[in-house]
Amino acid sequence: MAAEAKKQSSYEGSxxxxxxxxxxxxxxxxxxxxxxxxxxxxxFRRIAADKSNLAVLGVGSGGGELDVQMLSLLQSICPTLSVTTDVVEGSTELVANFKALVEKTGNLEKIPFTWHVMLSEDYRKQVKNVKKYDFIHMIQMIYYVDNLTETVKFYHSCLNKNGSLMIIVEKAGDGWDLLWRTFSKELCNEGVPAYRSSSDVLASLKTLGLQYEEHSIPNIFDITECFDPNSETGQRLLGFMTATDDFAQSFTPQIRADILNLLRSKCSTEKEGKIYFNSCLSCIFVHA
Known part of the structure; x- marks a missing residue:
C-alpha cells in the first residue's frame, strides 16, 4: 500500500x-x-515444464510471510525440482524476521537462500551479472522505486524462458487509489513523490510492449474505529493509511474532516453499523 513508501528507505523499528x-x-x-x-x-506447473531446477526472486519481500507460503506451494506442486531463492529486501529487521520464519518452516530447509539486504533500486543499479529467474514476485513494493517503467523492464529482463513476473499492487479505482489520488497534495512527499496503482503498472507494461494478464484480489477491512478520535486502534490505522506518524497532528482540522468524509462516502461500504474499507488489490502476471 502507499503507506509502505513513507520514505525512500526500508522499514525499521516503529x-x-x-x-x-x-x-x-x-x-x-x-x-x-x-x-x-x-x-x-x-x-508453477507451466513455469516448471521441462525444467530440473527453478530459480525464484522475491523483491521487497518484507518479513517473508508470503514468500514462505509461495515456496511451500511450489515444493508441493513440483516436489522433484531443485529450487533456489534470492531475496531483495532493504530492511535489516524484516530480513531477520524472514530468516527466523524460514528456520521455523521445516519443509524449506533444502532451499538455499541468497540475501540481498538492499533496496530494489540499489539492486537494479549495483548488482552486476544478475542471474536469470523462473519466477519473480514484487508484492506491494512499487511505491519504493524511482522509475517504474525502468524497474519493470529490468526485472522482466531477468526472466528465464517461460518465466513469470508477478506484481501485486493496489487496484485502480478502489479505496486506496481514491484516497491517495484525491489527497495527493497532502499525502505525497519526498518519500512518495507520486502515488501508484495498477493503472500505472499497466501503463508501463503497455509502453514496454509486454504481455500480461490481470486478476483482482478482493479484500475489505473494518475501519469503523477510525471515526472515533478516542480510539487508539482507529488512530493507528489512519496513521498507516495516510503514511503519517500521527494523523491528528499531521493535517488541519478541515483536511482531517475531508479525509474521513472520503473514506466513509467513497472508499468504504457500510453494513450492519460497520464501515468496511474497500481494499481490493490487483495481481498482474507478466510473461517472459
Missing part, C-alpha cells in the same frame, strides 16, 4: 510495528494467500 499492526487488522495477507493458492499452482 515502522515495522506499524506495518504489522496494519496487517493484523486488514487481513491483507490472508486475502493474498487465498488468491495465490488458487492461481499459482497452474502458473
Amino acid at each position: 515502522e515495522v510495528q506499524s506495518f504489522q499492526f496494519y496487517l493484523q487488522h486488514s487481513g491483507e495477507h490472508a486475502a493474498v494467500i487465498r488468491f495465490l493458492l488458487e492461481y499459482l499452482p497452474e502458473k
